[in-house]
Amino acid sequence: MSDNASATRITRGNALRPEDIAVSGLKPSDEVGQYALRLGDDALILAQRLSWWISRAPELEEDVALGNIGLDQLGHARSFLTYAGHAWDKTEDDLAYFRREPEFRSAHLFEQPNGDFACTIARQLVASHFQHELYSRLVDSADETLGAIAAKAVKEVDYHKDHSVQWLLRLGQGTEESRRRMIDGVKLTWPYVEELFEDDDLTTALAEQGVAVLPSELRESFDAAIAAAFEQADLTVPTDPGASGGGRRGHHSEHLGFLLAEMQVLAREYPGASW
Amino acid sequence: MASQNEGLHAVLSEEEQAGQTYFDKIIAEDSRIEPRDWMPESYRKTLVRQIGQHAHSEIIGMQPEANWITRAPSLKRKAILMAKVQDEAGHGLYLYSAAETLGTPRDKMTEDLISGKARYSSIFNYPAVTWADMGAIGWMVDGAAICNQVPLCRASYGPYGRAMVRVCKEESFHQRQGFEILLELANGTPEQRAMAQDAVNRWYAPSLMMFGPPDEDSPNSKQSMAWNIKRFSNDELRSRFVGMLVEQVKVLGLELPDDQISFNEDTKQWEHSPLDWDEFKDVLKGRGPCNAQRMERRRSAHEEGAWVREAAAAYADKQAQKAEVA
Amino acid sequence: MTGGSTTGDDGSKTKGTGVHESRQPWPLWEVFVRSSRGLSHVHAGSLHAPDADMAVRNARDLYTRRNEGVSLWVVPSSAIISSDPDAKGQYFESAQGKDYRHATYYTKSEGVKHL
Numbered sequence: 143m144s145d146n147a148s149a150t151r152i153t154r155g156n157a158l159r160p161e162d163i164a165v166s167g168l169k170p171s172d173e174v175g176q177y178a179l180r181l182g183d184d185a186l187i188l189a190q191r192l193s194w195w196i197s198r199a200p201e202l203e204e205d206v207a208l209g210n211i212g213l214d215q216l217g218h219a220r221s222f223l224t225y226a227g228h229a230w231d232k233t234e235d236d237l238a239y240f241r242r243e244p245e246f247r248s249a250h251l252f253e254q255p256n257g258d259f260a261c262t263i264a265r266q267l268v269a270s271h272f273q274h275e276l277y278s279r280l281v282d283s284a285d286e287t288l289g290a291i292a293a294k295a296v297k298e299v300d301y302h303k304d305h306s307v308q309w310l311l312r313l314g315q316g317t318e319e320s321r322r323r324m325i326d327g328v329k330l331t332w333p334y335v336e337e338l339f340e341d342d343d344l345t346t347a348l349a350e351q352g353v354a355v356l357p358s359e360l361r362e363s364f365d366a367a368i369a370a371a372f373e374q375a376d377l378t379v380p381t382d383p384g385a386s387g388g389g390r391r392g393h394h395s396e397h398l399g400f401l402l403a404e405m406q407v408l409a410r411e412y413p414g415a416s417w
Numbered sequence: 418m419a420s421q422n423e424g425l426h427a428v429l430s431e432e433e434q435a436g437q438t439y440f441d442k443i444i445a446e447d448s449r450i451e452p453r454d455w456m457p458e459s460y461r462k463t464l465v466r467q468i469g470q471h472a473h474s475e476i477i478g479m480q481p482e483a484n485w486i487t488r489a490p491s492l493k494r495k496a497i498l499m500a501k502v503q504d505e506a507g508h509g510l511y512l513y514s515a516a517e518t519l520g521t522p523r524d525k526m527t528e529d530l531i532s533g534k535a536r537y538s539s540i541f542n543y544p545a546v547t548w549a550d551m552g553a554i555g556w557m558v559d560g561a562a563i564c565n566q567v568p569l570c571r572a573s574y575g576p577y578g579r580a581m582v583r584v585c586k587e588e589s590f591h592q593r594q595g596f597e598i599l600l601e602l603a604n605g606t607p608e609q610r611a612m613a614q615d616a617v618n619r620w621y622a623p624s625l626m627m628f629g630p631p632d633e634d635s636p637n638s639k640q641s642m643a644w645n646i647k648r649f650s651n652d653e654l655r656s657r658f659v660g661m662l663v664e665q666v667k668v669l670g671l672e673l674p675d676d677q678i679s680f681n682e683d684t685k686q687w688e689h690s691p692l693d694w695d696e697f698k699d700v701l702k703g704r705g706p707c708n709a710q711r712m713e714r715r716r717s718a719h720e721e722g723a724w725v726r727e728a729a730a731a732y733a734d735k736q737a738q739k740a741e742v743a
Numbered sequence: 744m745t746g747g748s749t750t751g752d753d754g755s756k757t758k759g760t761g762v763h764e765s766r767q768p769w770p771l772w773e774v775f776v777r778s779s780r781g782l783s784h785v786h787a788g789s790l791h792a793p794d795a796d797m798a799v800r801n802a803r804d805l806y807t808r809r810n811e812g813v814s815l816w817v818v819p820s821s822a823i824i825s826s827d828p829d830a831k832g833q834y835f836e837s838a839q840g841k842d843y844r845h846a847t848y849y850t851k852s853e854g855v856k857h858l
Contacts (some may be wrong), residue, residue: 177652
């Protein structure tokens with residue numbers, strides 16, 4: 143791959159597409175690749191979960207809304223994975239379909255089952271607020287491509303945040319049943335919040351170079367935004383201890399294996415095939 | 418008593434007569450009827466039924482393809498398929514909106530669908546068992562739908578025509594992506610190629626049946642054409658579709674499972690081997706491979722969503738009350 | 744019973760319709776989309792939403808998936824007051840026959856520019 147005109151699309155102003163990154167010829171270091179892989183895996187697993195709702199949502203308008211959010215996430219995943227893949231001469235599909243479970247670097251939150259609509263909204267609430275804090279800082283990354291992907295993603299995730307807050311309010315203050323379900327959904331989701339904000343050697347090293355965002359730095363503003371939303375919905379933020387996590391090291395919950403089995407089955411039946 | 422009532426209905430009031438005259442004039446001019454215009458009750462009923470079936474078909478039609486979103490073999494295909502199935506929800510919504518202008522609210526249409534009173538296209542009662550079915554559905558099922566739908570953009574009922582314009586505009590990518598999937602498979606490994614041919618074999622006859630029964634067995638067609646709702650007969654559209662397939666299948670390098678396709682120079686129509694209308698009627702009566710499954714999925718999505726819809730409505734009420742107090 | 748064709752033509756006769764869902768459905772909203780700056784909002788269609796906040800969001804998701812808009816209006820369908828279709832005469836007759844309101848009414852004078 144060589145430098146060409148498309149590389150000029152990798153700027154923070156453009157509506158960046160994975161195809162632009164694919165032809166950019168930009169090759170990240172192994173470390174930057176690892177970092178992009180985490181962000182890409184988060185978005186990919188979430189997109190896979192959300193896509194299930196299309197044809198099953200509580201109202202047709204919501205089929206469309208969740209479809210949009212899922213598509214946004216899939217778009218982010220493709221951009222991050224395409225870029226990460228360049229570090230090891232792999233494509234987005236090599237990474238999505240031909241890695242084994244312990245090679246995935248997503249946090250546990252994203253692989254949690256959809257549950258009922260309230261549970262999905264609780265997961266969306268955490269995911270969108272986390273991603274928004276992250277991307278709004280990643281925009282200034284010393285790595286041009288990461289910055290450009292974040293610049294496109296941050297606007298979309300802002301909408302996801304709004305969507306989840308709107309539903310938090312409605313379910314939290316709608317009927318007795320919806321309030322009970324919202325509280326249950328939050329309770330099921332909260333153990334997976336802590337892991338999102340854990341720093342490790344990779345993020346520490348890359349943050350020092352101005353490439354990555356240090357997850358722990360996002361916690362304060364995340365908490366503030368979540369607290370405000372919960373207050374408006376007249377709900378309490380849980381204080382239960384977090385689960386042990388380990389997704390960034392490839393240690394996953396019981397759920398990811400099933401998700402991957404379904405996602406990868408066809409591609410693996412026909413290795414090397416083109417679709 | 419009953420016969421007297423019927424007698425009364427047969428005689429139009431002065432107001433109705435004026436309405437009928439104006440309606441006939443609009444239809445004769447090939448202009449558009451709009452929601453608040455007077456229209457014959459049978460015209461309204463026909464439209465509600467047709468638009469309803471069309472909307473239901475979009476909504477039930479999401480299922481066979483949605484089943485493959487989580488297994489799509491590449492991320493690009495996954496994105497395309499998600500966008501397509503999502504579009505179908507949108508198209509269902511546009512059409513329900515059009516029906517709503519005729520005084521039939523969506524919750525009533527949904528109720529009719531999940532109680533089994535209303536119909537949807539029988540083709541969605543066939544299973545999508547391989548990835549190649551995503552190609553065949555896009556190419557053949559959406560292709561047939563487009564043949565049907567393009568003339569409907571000029572339907573005499575304004576909101577229906579406008580909904581169809583929007584649907585057709587968005588749908589243009591649906592058929593192309595299906596064709597592209599098949600093309601990729603046809604040029605792939607021998608197994609992929611066999612998968613593509615198998616899907617084309619299975620979806621060919623059902624897609625031809627999408628145009629409805631032969632003209633001589635289609636009691637509603639004549640009236641719909643007289644009202645400028647339909648512009649072409651079932652057989653005319655089917656012939657046009659066969660002509661399209663014949664050309665396009667060559668590019669795919671696949672075969673249509675029909676050795677009797679020919680162009681009749683006299684009638685200028687494409688002919689094909691007879692279709693199994695007994696099977697069509699069977700599927701219609703609920704004996705298709707997936708009828709129960711499709712209905713159950715729609716019913717459970719609707720019922721399991723009830724508490725969400727109620728919560729949002731309750732919240733809106735509370736907010737409105739608060740605003741009133743303030 | 745299910746079945747039929749997408750055209751709604753399955754060869755069967757028109758049938759009666761069923762019962763309403765007992766619960767109150769979400770109200771209907773009309774959606775208007777401004778396709779680009781400088782143009783007016785044009786009616787795009789309608790949708791259901793529990794309240795105005797959700798209506799404008801649903802409108803965004805449903806009617807602007809393909810860059811169709813830069814601005815949206817949503818209006819409760821019940822708030823739209825329309826002219827009476829039976830009163831076409833008194834509403835719209837007056838404008839007819841007043842050709843002098845249109846530029847095409849006037850004969851062009853040879854050689855006069857910018858008119």
